[in-house]
Amino acid sequence: MDINLQALFAQLLVGLINGSFYALLSLGLAVIFGMLNIINFAHGALYMMGAFCAYFLLNVLGIGYWYALIIAPIVVGLFGILLERTMLQWLSGLDHLYGLLLTFGLGLIIQGVFQNYFGSSGLPYAIPEELRGGINLGFMFLPVYRGWVVVFSLAVCLLTWFLIERTQLGAYLRAATENPTLVRAFGINVPRMITLTYGLGVGLAALAGVLSAPINQVRPLMGADLIIVVFAVVVIGGMGSIMGSIITGFALGIIEGLTKYFYPEASNTVVFVLMVLVLLIKPAGLTGRTA
Protein backbone atom coordinates (compact mmCIF):
# COMPACT_ATOMS: atom_id res chain seq x y z
CA MET A 1 0.00 0.00 0.00
CA ASP A 2 1.23 3.42 -0.95
CA ILE A 3 1.26 5.62 2.10
CA ASN A 4 1.01 9.35 1.62
CA LEU A 5 2.67 10.54 4.82
CA GLN A 6 1.47 14.09 4.39
CA ALA A 7 -2.17 12.98 4.27
CA LEU A 8 -1.68 10.40 7.02
CA PHE A 9 -0.25 12.95 9.43
CA ALA A 10 -2.98 15.41 8.51
CA GLN A 11 -5.61 12.85 9.45
CA LEU A 12 -3.69 11.95 12.62
CA LEU A 13 -3.76 15.62 13.60
CA VAL A 14 -7.50 15.84 12.99
CA GLY A 15 -7.83 12.71 15.08
CA LEU A 16 -5.78 14.24 17.90
CA ILE A 17 -7.92 17.37 17.84
CA ASN A 18 -11.13 15.37 18.01
CA GLY A 19 -9.50 13.25 20.68
CA SER A 20 -8.80 16.40 22.70
CA PHE A 21 -12.49 17.26 22.71
CA TYR A 22 -13.50 13.67 23.46
CA ALA A 23 -11.08 13.59 26.38
CA LEU A 24 -12.17 16.93 27.88
CA LEU A 25 -15.85 16.03 27.57
CA SER A 26 -15.65 12.42 28.73
CA LEU A 27 -13.46 13.48 31.64
CA GLY A 28 -16.20 15.87 32.80
CA LEU A 29 -18.83 13.19 32.34
CA ALA A 30 -16.79 10.72 34.39
CA VAL A 31 -16.25 13.18 37.25
CA ILE A 32 -19.94 14.10 37.31
CA PHE A 33 -21.04 10.49 37.15
CA GLY A 34 -18.72 9.55 40.01
CA MET A 35 -20.06 12.17 42.41
CA LEU A 36 -23.67 12.72 41.34
CA ASN A 37 -24.44 9.34 39.84
CA ILE A 38 -25.92 11.23 36.93
CA ILE A 39 -25.21 10.61 33.26
CA ASN A 40 -25.11 14.22 32.18
CA PHE A 41 -26.88 14.34 28.84
CA ALA A 42 -26.85 18.14 28.95
CA HIS A 43 -23.07 17.99 28.44
CA GLY A 44 -23.24 18.70 24.71
CA ALA A 45 -25.49 21.73 25.21
CA LEU A 46 -23.15 23.07 27.90
CA TYR A 47 -20.18 22.60 25.57
CA MET A 48 -22.09 24.62 22.98
CA MET A 49 -22.82 27.29 25.60
CA GLY A 50 -19.08 27.57 26.22
CA ALA A 51 -18.52 28.36 22.55
CA PHE A 52 -21.41 30.87 22.49
CA CYS A 53 -20.11 32.46 25.65
CA ALA A 54 -16.76 33.07 23.92
CA TYR A 55 -18.65 34.44 20.89
CA PHE A 56 -20.69 36.89 23.00
CA LEU A 57 -17.66 37.95 24.99
CA LEU A 58 -15.89 38.87 21.77
CA ASN A 59 -18.75 40.38 19.81
CA VAL A 60 -20.73 42.09 22.55
CA LEU A 61 -18.10 43.01 25.13
CA GLY A 62 -15.00 42.96 22.98
CA ILE A 63 -13.29 40.48 25.29
CA GLY A 64 -10.94 38.21 23.39
CA TYR A 65 -10.05 34.55 23.25
CA TRP A 66 -7.53 34.39 26.09
CA TYR A 67 -9.93 35.85 28.62
CA ALA A 68 -12.75 33.72 27.22
CA LEU A 69 -10.72 30.62 28.07
CA ILE A 70 -11.11 31.60 31.71
CA ILE A 71 -14.42 33.47 31.76
CA ALA A 72 -16.55 31.07 29.69
CA PRO A 73 -15.89 28.00 31.88
CA ILE A 74 -16.65 30.08 34.97
CA VAL A 75 -19.89 31.53 33.57
CA VAL A 76 -21.15 28.22 32.18
CA GLY A 77 -19.90 26.42 35.31
CA LEU A 78 -22.00 28.79 37.42
CA PHE A 79 -24.96 28.04 35.19
CA GLY A 80 -24.29 24.34 35.85
CA ILE A 81 -24.20 25.01 39.59
CA LEU A 82 -27.57 26.71 39.26
CA LEU A 83 -28.96 23.63 37.49
CA GLU A 84 -27.55 21.37 40.18
CA ARG A 85 -28.92 23.44 43.06
CA THR A 86 -32.38 23.96 41.58
CA MET A 87 -32.96 20.58 39.91
CA LEU A 88 -30.33 17.84 39.93
CA GLN A 89 -29.85 17.76 43.70
CA TRP A 90 -33.41 16.47 44.16
CA LEU A 91 -32.58 13.38 42.15
CA SER A 92 -29.91 12.08 44.51
CA GLY A 93 -30.66 8.53 45.55
CA LEU A 94 -32.96 7.87 42.60
CA ASP A 95 -32.31 5.60 39.65
CA HIS A 96 -29.86 6.78 36.92
CA LEU A 97 -32.76 7.02 34.54
CA TYR A 98 -34.21 10.10 36.23
CA GLY A 99 -30.99 12.06 35.96
CA LEU A 100 -30.55 10.92 32.38
CA LEU A 101 -34.04 12.07 31.40
CA LEU A 102 -33.80 15.36 33.24
CA THR A 103 -30.42 16.29 31.79
CA PHE A 104 -31.50 15.10 28.34
CA GLY A 105 -34.52 17.41 28.55
CA LEU A 106 -32.40 20.28 29.82
CA GLY A 107 -29.99 19.75 26.95
CA LEU A 108 -32.83 19.87 24.40
CA ILE A 109 -34.28 23.03 25.96
CA ILE A 110 -30.93 24.86 25.99
CA GLN A 111 -30.25 23.78 22.44
CA GLY A 112 -33.76 24.76 21.33
CA VAL A 113 -33.45 28.23 22.80
CA PHE A 114 -30.15 28.85 21.01
CA GLN A 115 -31.54 27.45 17.77
CA ASN A 116 -34.51 29.77 18.04
CA TYR A 117 -32.26 32.82 18.16
CA PHE A 118 -29.32 31.75 16.03
CA GLY A 119 -30.70 29.16 13.62
CA SER A 120 -28.55 26.24 12.70
CA SER A 121 -25.81 27.85 10.71
CA GLY A 122 -22.41 28.57 12.15
CA LEU A 123 -21.17 31.90 13.48
CA PRO A 124 -17.52 32.61 12.78
CA TYR A 125 -15.01 32.97 15.58
CA ALA A 126 -11.57 34.06 14.49
CA ILE A 127 -8.40 32.35 15.60
CA PRO A 128 -6.59 34.71 18.01
CA GLU A 129 -3.74 36.56 16.37
CA GLU A 130 -1.01 34.90 18.42
CA LEU A 131 -2.07 31.45 17.23
CA ARG A 132 -2.49 32.11 13.52
CA GLY A 133 -0.33 30.62 10.83
CA GLY A 134 1.49 27.36 10.88
CA ILE A 135 4.81 25.62 11.23
CA ASN A 136 6.36 23.40 8.61
CA LEU A 137 7.57 20.35 10.49
CA GLY A 138 9.16 18.86 7.41
CA PHE A 139 6.87 15.84 7.30
CA MET A 140 3.73 17.94 7.63
CA PHE A 141 2.34 21.45 7.97
CA LEU A 142 1.04 22.11 11.50
CA PRO A 143 -1.44 24.95 11.94
CA VAL A 144 -0.42 26.60 15.21
CA TYR A 145 -3.94 26.80 16.59
CA ARG A 146 -4.52 23.06 16.15
CA GLY A 147 -1.25 22.26 17.85
CA TRP A 148 -2.27 24.59 20.67
CA VAL A 149 -5.63 22.83 21.11
CA VAL A 150 -3.97 19.43 21.48
CA VAL A 151 -1.28 20.61 23.88
CA PHE A 152 -3.60 22.75 25.98
CA SER A 153 -6.29 20.06 26.23
CA LEU A 154 -3.72 17.50 27.26
CA ALA A 155 -2.41 19.89 29.91
CA VAL A 156 -5.92 20.55 31.27
CA CYS A 157 -6.68 16.82 31.33
CA LEU A 158 -3.46 16.04 33.19
CA LEU A 159 -4.07 18.90 35.60
CA THR A 160 -7.55 17.55 36.33
CA TRP A 161 -6.09 14.08 36.80
CA PHE A 162 -3.52 15.50 39.21
CA LEU A 163 -6.18 17.41 41.12
CA ILE A 164 -8.31 14.31 41.57
CA GLU A 165 -5.67 11.63 42.05
CA ARG A 166 -2.91 13.46 43.89
CA THR A 167 -4.35 16.20 46.13
CA GLN A 168 -6.23 16.28 49.41
CA LEU A 169 -9.25 17.80 47.65
CA GLY A 170 -9.14 14.93 45.18
CA ALA A 171 -8.96 12.44 48.04
CA TYR A 172 -12.18 13.95 49.43
CA LEU A 173 -13.74 13.61 46.01
CA ARG A 174 -12.68 9.98 45.53
CA ALA A 175 -13.75 9.06 49.04
CA ALA A 176 -17.12 10.80 48.64
CA THR A 177 -17.64 8.94 45.38
CA GLU A 178 -17.31 5.70 47.36
CA ASN A 179 -19.12 6.55 50.59
CA PRO A 180 -20.59 10.07 50.80
CA THR A 181 -22.29 9.42 54.15
CA LEU A 182 -19.06 8.58 55.94
CA VAL A 183 -17.11 11.42 54.33
CA ARG A 184 -19.78 13.80 55.52
CA ALA A 185 -19.60 12.29 59.00
CA PHE A 186 -15.91 13.29 59.04
CA GLY A 187 -16.96 16.92 58.84
CA ILE A 188 -16.79 17.54 55.10
CA ASN A 189 -19.64 19.41 53.47
CA VAL A 190 -20.41 16.78 50.84
CA PRO A 191 -23.45 18.48 49.28
CA ARG A 192 -21.31 21.54 48.53
CA MET A 193 -18.62 19.29 47.07
CA ILE A 194 -21.20 17.66 44.80
CA THR A 195 -22.34 21.07 43.55
CA LEU A 196 -18.77 22.19 42.86
CA THR A 197 -18.00 18.90 41.11
CA TYR A 198 -20.89 19.46 38.73
CA GLY A 199 -19.61 22.98 38.18
CA LEU A 200 -16.13 21.58 37.42
CA GLY A 201 -17.43 19.01 34.93
CA VAL A 202 -19.56 21.63 33.21
CA GLY A 203 -16.64 24.08 33.20
CA LEU A 204 -14.50 21.49 31.38
CA ALA A 205 -17.23 21.11 28.76
CA ALA A 206 -17.41 24.89 28.32
CA LEU A 207 -13.62 25.06 28.00
CA ALA A 208 -13.78 22.49 25.21
CA GLY A 209 -16.45 24.69 23.61
CA VAL A 210 -14.18 27.75 23.63
CA LEU A 211 -11.29 25.73 22.19
CA SER A 212 -13.52 24.43 19.46
CA ALA A 213 -15.04 27.80 18.45
CA PRO A 214 -12.26 28.87 16.04
CA ILE A 215 -12.08 25.39 14.46
CA ASN A 216 -15.71 24.32 14.12
CA GLN A 217 -17.55 27.65 14.20
CA VAL A 218 -20.18 28.41 16.82
CA ARG A 219 -23.42 26.54 16.17
CA PRO A 220 -26.39 25.63 18.40
CA LEU A 221 -26.13 21.98 17.31
CA MET A 222 -22.34 21.68 17.65
CA GLY A 223 -22.75 19.82 20.94
CA ALA A 224 -25.49 17.50 19.75
CA ASP A 225 -23.27 16.22 16.95
CA LEU A 226 -20.30 15.66 19.19
CA ILE A 227 -21.92 14.31 22.32
CA ILE A 228 -23.17 11.10 20.68
CA VAL A 229 -19.59 10.15 19.89
CA VAL A 230 -18.46 11.22 23.36
CA PHE A 231 -20.97 8.91 24.99
CA ALA A 232 -19.65 6.08 22.85
CA VAL A 233 -16.15 7.03 24.07
CA VAL A 234 -17.38 6.92 27.66
CA VAL A 235 -18.98 3.53 27.14
CA ILE A 236 -15.73 2.21 25.67
CA GLY A 237 -13.50 3.71 28.35
CA GLY A 238 -15.80 2.99 31.25
CA MET A 239 -16.90 5.52 33.86
CA GLY A 240 -14.55 4.38 36.56
CA SER A 241 -11.24 6.03 35.95
CA ILE A 242 -10.03 9.55 35.24
CA MET A 243 -6.90 8.51 33.38
CA GLY A 244 -9.03 5.94 31.52
CA SER A 245 -11.30 8.70 30.18
CA ILE A 246 -8.33 10.79 29.05
CA ILE A 247 -6.51 7.95 27.33
CA THR A 248 -9.65 6.56 25.71
CA GLY A 249 -10.62 10.02 24.48
CA PHE A 250 -7.31 10.65 22.73
CA ALA A 251 -6.96 7.04 21.54
CA LEU A 252 -10.37 7.00 19.88
CA GLY A 253 -9.70 10.33 18.21
CA ILE A 254 -6.52 8.87 16.75
CA ILE A 255 -8.25 5.65 15.70
CA GLU A 256 -10.89 7.72 13.96
CA GLY A 257 -8.20 9.73 12.20
CA LEU A 258 -6.38 6.59 11.05
CA THR A 259 -9.63 5.13 9.80
CA LYS A 260 -10.24 8.30 7.81
CA TYR A 261 -6.96 7.68 6.05
CA PHE A 262 -7.07 3.95 5.57
CA TYR A 263 -10.79 3.32 5.12
CA PRO A 264 -12.65 6.63 5.04
CA GLU A 265 -16.06 4.96 4.55
CA ALA A 266 -15.90 3.63 8.11
CA SER A 267 -14.57 6.78 9.79
CA ASN A 268 -17.96 7.85 11.14
CA THR A 269 -18.83 4.44 12.47
CA VAL A 270 -15.57 3.03 13.75
CA VAL A 271 -16.14 4.39 17.27
CA PHE A 272 -19.57 2.80 17.43
CA VAL A 273 -18.29 -0.51 16.12
CA LEU A 274 -15.66 -0.45 18.87
CA MET A 275 -18.39 0.41 21.35
CA VAL A 276 -20.41 -2.62 20.35
CA LEU A 277 -17.35 -4.84 20.61
CA VAL A 278 -16.46 -3.51 24.05
CA LEU A 279 -20.04 -3.91 25.25
CA LEU A 280 -20.01 -7.52 24.11
CA ILE A 281 -16.67 -8.38 25.68
CA LYS A 282 -16.36 -6.07 28.68
CA PRO A 283 -19.68 -4.39 29.46
CA ALA A 284 -18.23 -2.14 32.18
CA GLY A 285 -15.82 -0.59 29.67
CA LEU A 286 -12.06 -0.94 29.36
CA THR A 287 -11.19 0.78 32.64
CA GLY A 288 -14.61 0.82 34.25
CA ARG A 289 -15.89 -0.64 37.49
CA THR A 290 -19.20 -2.41 37.52
CA ALA A 291 -21.73 -0.19 39.24
Next chain:
Amino acid sequence: MADTLMAPHRSAAASNDTVLSVRNLQAWYGESHVLHGLDFDVRPGEVVTLLGRNGAGKSTTLKAVMGIIGKRSGEIQFEGNDISRASSDRIARLGIAFCPEERGIFASLDVRENLMLPPAVRPGGLSLEVIFELFPNLRERLKSQGTKLSGGEQQMLAIARILRTGARFLMLDEPTEGLAPVIIQQIGHTIARLKQQGFTILLVEQNFRFAATVADRYYVVEHGKIIDGFANSELEANMEKLHAYLGV
Protein backbone atom coordinates in the same frame (compact mmCIF):
# COMPACT_ATOMS: atom_id res chain seq x y z
CA MET B 1 -30.40 -0.59 88.70
CA ALA B 2 -28.49 2.50 89.71
CA ASP B 3 -30.64 5.56 89.30
CA THR B 4 -27.75 7.94 89.10
CA LEU B 5 -26.57 6.11 86.03
CA MET B 6 -29.83 6.20 84.19
CA ALA B 7 -30.82 9.70 85.25
CA PRO B 8 -33.78 9.73 82.89
CA HIS B 9 -35.62 12.61 84.51
CA ARG B 10 -32.84 15.12 84.80
CA SER B 11 -32.96 17.95 82.33
CA ALA B 12 -30.18 17.54 79.81
CA ALA B 13 -29.62 21.25 79.44
CA ALA B 14 -28.86 21.63 83.12
CA SER B 15 -26.14 19.02 83.24
CA ASN B 16 -22.63 20.34 82.95
CA ASP B 17 -21.04 17.07 83.89
CA THR B 18 -21.99 15.21 80.73
CA VAL B 19 -20.27 15.28 77.36
CA LEU B 20 -23.17 13.61 75.65
CA SER B 21 -26.68 13.57 76.97
CA VAL B 22 -29.43 11.73 75.09
CA ARG B 23 -33.13 11.90 75.94
CA ASN B 24 -36.01 10.05 74.32
CA LEU B 25 -33.99 9.27 71.20
CA GLN B 26 -36.11 7.69 68.48
CA ALA B 27 -34.98 6.70 65.02
CA TRP B 28 -36.37 5.18 61.85
CA TYR B 29 -34.96 3.31 58.86
CA GLY B 30 -37.51 4.25 56.23
CA GLU B 31 -40.83 3.07 57.62
CA SER B 32 -39.40 0.88 60.32
CA HIS B 33 -39.14 2.36 63.78
CA VAL B 34 -35.91 1.06 65.35
CA LEU B 35 -35.11 3.24 68.37
CA HIS B 36 -37.96 3.74 70.81
CA GLY B 37 -36.82 6.44 73.20
CA LEU B 38 -33.32 5.95 74.58
CA ASP B 39 -31.97 7.92 77.53
CA PHE B 40 -28.31 7.85 78.42
CA ASP B 41 -25.37 10.05 79.40
CA VAL B 42 -21.67 9.96 78.81
CA ARG B 43 -19.44 11.93 81.17
CA PRO B 44 -16.03 13.41 80.42
CA GLY B 45 -13.22 10.88 80.28
CA GLU B 46 -15.47 7.86 80.52
CA VAL B 47 -15.57 4.75 78.40
CA VAL B 48 -19.23 3.81 78.14
CA THR B 49 -20.25 0.61 76.41
CA LEU B 50 -23.57 -0.21 74.83
CA LEU B 51 -24.25 -3.92 75.17
CA GLY B 52 -27.08 -5.88 73.63
CA ARG B 53 -28.07 -8.56 71.21
CA ASN B 54 -27.70 -8.31 67.46
CA GLY B 55 -30.28 -5.92 66.10
CA ALA B 56 -31.05 -4.37 69.48
CA GLY B 57 -30.28 -0.88 68.14
CA LYS B 58 -26.73 -0.26 69.41
CA SER B 59 -25.17 0.68 66.08
CA THR B 60 -28.28 2.63 65.16
CA THR B 61 -27.85 4.64 68.35
CA LEU B 62 -24.35 5.71 67.29
CA LYS B 63 -25.60 6.54 63.80
CA ALA B 64 -28.47 8.55 65.24
CA VAL B 65 -26.08 10.57 67.42
CA MET B 66 -23.85 11.10 64.36
CA GLY B 67 -26.84 12.23 62.29
CA ILE B 68 -26.46 9.62 59.56
CA ILE B 69 -29.79 7.88 59.86
CA GLY B 70 -32.92 8.58 57.82
CA LYS B 71 -35.02 10.11 60.55
CA ARG B 72 -34.54 10.74 64.26
CA SER B 73 -36.19 12.66 67.06
CA GLY B 74 -35.51 13.42 70.71
CA GLU B 75 -32.90 15.48 72.50
CA ILE B 76 -29.19 15.05 71.86
CA GLN B 77 -26.88 17.45 73.67
CA PHE B 78 -23.15 17.41 72.97
CA GLU B 79 -21.05 19.71 75.15
CA GLY B 80 -24.07 21.94 75.58
CA ASN B 81 -24.96 22.07 71.86
CA ASP B 82 -28.26 20.67 70.70
CA ILE B 83 -27.27 18.39 67.81
CA SER B 84 -30.56 16.58 67.33
CA ARG B 85 -31.22 18.46 64.11
CA ALA B 86 -27.67 19.14 62.99
CA SER B 87 -26.19 17.67 59.81
CA SER B 88 -23.48 15.06 60.26
CA ASP B 89 -20.72 17.30 58.94
CA ARG B 90 -21.59 19.91 61.56
CA ILE B 91 -21.72 17.28 64.30
CA ALA B 92 -18.27 16.09 63.26
CA ARG B 93 -16.92 19.63 63.37
CA LEU B 94 -18.27 20.04 66.90
CA GLY B 95 -15.86 17.29 67.93
CA ILE B 96 -17.51 13.86 67.63
CA ALA B 97 -15.53 11.28 65.70
CA PHE B 98 -17.14 8.11 64.43
CA CYS B 99 -15.58 4.76 63.54
CA PRO B 100 -18.23 2.68 61.75
CA GLU B 101 -18.75 -1.04 62.16
CA GLU B 102 -17.84 -1.76 58.53
CA ARG B 103 -14.70 0.35 59.13
CA GLY B 104 -15.24 2.42 56.01
CA ILE B 105 -11.75 2.20 54.55
CA PHE B 106 -11.75 3.71 51.07
CA ALA B 107 -10.58 1.45 48.25
CA SER B 108 -9.68 4.31 45.92
CA LEU B 109 -7.37 5.87 48.53
CA ASP B 110 -4.05 4.54 49.74
CA VAL B 111 -3.35 4.11 53.44
CA ARG B 112 -1.80 7.55 53.81
CA GLU B 113 -4.75 9.22 52.07
CA ASN B 114 -7.18 7.26 54.23
CA LEU B 115 -5.28 8.33 57.31
CA MET B 116 -5.17 11.99 56.27
CA LEU B 117 -8.77 12.11 55.01
CA PRO B 118 -10.77 13.36 58.01
CA PRO B 119 -10.05 17.08 58.39
CA ALA B 120 -8.87 18.41 61.75
CA VAL B 121 -11.86 19.75 63.66
CA ARG B 122 -9.90 21.03 66.66
CA PRO B 123 -6.28 21.63 67.51
CA GLY B 124 -4.53 18.99 69.58
CA GLY B 125 -5.11 15.88 67.48
CA LEU B 126 -2.59 13.07 67.78
CA SER B 127 0.50 13.54 65.64
CA LEU B 128 1.46 10.94 63.05
CA GLU B 129 4.41 10.00 65.27
CA VAL B 130 2.12 9.07 68.15
CA ILE B 131 -0.27 7.27 65.81
CA PHE B 132 2.54 5.18 64.34
CA GLU B 133 3.69 4.40 67.85
CA LEU B 134 0.18 3.10 68.65
CA PHE B 135 -0.16 1.26 65.34
CA PRO B 136 3.32 0.47 63.99
CA ASN B 137 1.88 -1.65 61.17
CA LEU B 138 0.39 1.39 59.49
CA ARG B 139 3.72 3.09 58.97
CA GLU B 140 4.93 0.23 56.81
CA ARG B 141 1.78 0.10 54.74
CA LEU B 142 1.35 3.80 53.91
CA LYS B 143 1.58 3.27 50.15
CA SER B 144 -0.77 0.27 50.05
CA GLN B 145 -4.32 0.54 48.79
CA GLY B 146 -6.62 0.99 51.80
CA THR B 147 -8.62 -2.17 51.29
CA LYS B 148 -5.51 -4.31 50.71
CA LEU B 149 -4.83 -4.23 54.45
CA SER B 150 -5.79 -7.11 56.71
CA GLY B 151 -8.98 -6.77 58.75
CA GLY B 152 -6.99 -5.87 61.84
CA GLU B 153 -4.93 -3.27 60.03
CA GLN B 154 -8.06 -1.77 58.52
CA GLN B 155 -9.56 -1.45 61.98
CA MET B 156 -6.38 0.22 63.24
CA LEU B 157 -6.49 2.60 60.28
CA ALA B 158 -10.17 3.36 60.94
CA ILE B 159 -9.36 4.28 64.55
CA ALA B 160 -6.07 6.01 63.74
CA ARG B 161 -7.57 8.42 61.22
CA ILE B 162 -10.10 9.81 63.70
CA LEU B 163 -7.40 10.36 66.34
CA ARG B 164 -5.72 12.87 64.06
CA THR B 165 -8.74 15.18 63.99
CA GLY B 166 -8.54 16.57 67.50
CA ALA B 167 -12.02 15.29 68.35
CA ARG B 168 -12.08 14.24 72.01
CA PHE B 169 -15.27 12.20 71.88
CA LEU B 170 -15.01 8.94 69.96
CA MET B 171 -17.78 6.56 68.98
CA LEU B 172 -16.41 3.14 68.10
CA ASP B 173 -18.79 0.60 66.61
CA GLU B 174 -17.65 -2.97 67.35
CA PRO B 175 -13.91 -2.37 66.92
CA THR B 176 -13.04 -5.98 67.71
CA GLU B 177 -15.50 -7.69 65.40
CA GLY B 178 -13.93 -10.55 63.49
CA LEU B 179 -10.38 -9.88 64.67
CA ALA B 180 -7.68 -12.18 66.04
CA PRO B 181 -7.16 -12.14 69.84
CA VAL B 182 -3.73 -10.53 69.59
CA ILE B 183 -5.19 -7.64 67.58
CA ILE B 184 -8.12 -7.30 69.95
CA GLN B 185 -5.55 -6.95 72.72
CA GLN B 186 -3.74 -4.22 70.81
CA ILE B 187 -6.98 -2.33 70.30
CA GLY B 188 -7.75 -2.75 74.01
CA HIS B 189 -4.37 -1.22 74.90
CA THR B 190 -5.08 1.65 72.54
CA ILE B 191 -8.46 2.38 74.09
CA ALA B 192 -6.94 2.23 77.58
CA ARG B 193 -4.26 4.68 76.51
CA LEU B 194 -6.75 7.04 74.92
CA LYS B 195 -8.76 6.97 78.13
CA GLN B 196 -5.63 7.85 80.09
CA GLN B 197 -5.17 10.82 77.80
CA GLY B 198 -8.66 12.02 78.63
CA PHE B 199 -10.59 10.91 75.56
CA THR B 200 -14.26 10.12 76.10
CA ILE B 201 -15.39 6.99 74.33
CA LEU B 202 -18.80 5.54 73.52
CA LEU B 203 -18.30 1.94 72.51
CA VAL B 204 -20.63 -0.61 70.95
CA GLU B 205 -19.51 -4.15 71.65
CA GLN B 206 -20.77 -7.70 71.25
CA ASN B 207 -17.55 -8.97 72.77
CA PHE B 208 -18.48 -8.57 76.37
CA ARG B 209 -15.18 -9.87 77.71
CA PHE B 210 -13.33 -7.25 75.71
CA ALA B 211 -15.68 -4.52 76.90
CA ALA B 212 -15.02 -5.52 80.51
CA THR B 213 -11.33 -4.70 80.09
CA VAL B 214 -11.92 -1.09 79.05
CA ALA B 215 -15.38 0.13 80.09
CA ASP B 216 -16.31 2.31 83.07
CA ARG B 217 -20.02 1.82 82.63
CA TYR B 218 -22.48 -0.23 80.62
CA TYR B 219 -25.90 0.32 79.19
CA VAL B 220 -27.93 -2.61 77.98
CA VAL B 221 -29.94 -1.96 74.81
CA GLU B 222 -32.91 -4.10 73.84
CA HIS B 223 -35.61 -3.47 71.24
CA GLY B 224 -34.41 0.09 70.75
CA LYS B 225 -34.50 1.02 74.45
CA ILE B 226 -32.04 1.19 77.34
CA ILE B 227 -33.23 -1.50 79.72
CA ASP B 228 -30.44 -1.44 82.29
CA GLY B 229 -27.22 0.26 83.25
CA PHE B 230 -24.43 -0.32 85.74
CA ALA B 231 -20.84 0.54 86.50
CA ASN B 232 -17.89 -1.74 85.85
CA SER B 233 -17.50 -2.22 89.62
CA GLU B 234 -21.02 -3.67 89.73
CA LEU B 235 -20.28 -6.05 86.91
CA GLU B 236 -19.91 -9.18 89.06
CA ALA B 237 -23.19 -8.53 90.80
CA ASN B 238 -24.95 -8.07 87.48
CA MET B 239 -23.41 -11.03 85.70
CA GLU B 240 -26.45 -13.26 85.89
CA LYS B 241 -28.82 -10.60 84.63
CA LEU B 242 -26.40 -9.75 81.87
CA HIS B 243 -26.23 -13.33 80.67
CA ALA B 244 -30.00 -13.34 80.47
CA TYR B 245 -30.03 -10.04 78.53
CA LEU B 246 -27.42 -11.10 76.07
CA GLY B 247 -28.50 -14.70 75.87
CA VAL B 248 -24.98 -16.03 76.15
